Amino acid sequence: MSFGQAIRTCFSKYAEFNDRASRPEFWWWTLFVVLASMAAGIIGEAASALFSLATILPGLAVGARRLHDTNRSGWFQLLWLIPVVGWILLIVWFAQAGKEPNRFGSAG
Structure with missing residues (x-):
């Protein structure tokens, strides 16, 4: 998946939490x-605030789909609220194959 494809996919699945996301999709x-x-x-x-508002929901959605790809619940994103330990754990999970x-279904 290319950079542009990943952005299009994430915006087209703006609030889609029930699928899987590949590593390239998430990291792009x-x-x-x-x-x-x-x-x-x-x-x-103001531009920064508007951009953050526009991307928070698709960011959470792609994070949940990425965790689904590793056979974990999207609710594990709540670990972002635990400084350092939670962040490291999530980054490791996001990087896993x-x-x-x-x-959560088949890949692709």
Whole structure:
């Protein structure tokens, strides 16, 4: 999956929490959000706030779908609320290869 495809997929599945997301889809989306957030921050506070509002739901959705690909519940994203330990655990899980087969459907 390319950078553009990942962004299109995440925006087309804006609030889709019931599927699976590949590693490239998740990491390209993350790169897009980081780069666009920096650009919006340079433009101004209002632009940054609007961008954050526009991308929070698809970000949570792609995170849940990525965890589904590793056969984990999307609710594990709540670990972001636990500083350092939760963050490290989630990053490791997001980086893991998808498990096939799993309870969240087939990959792809």
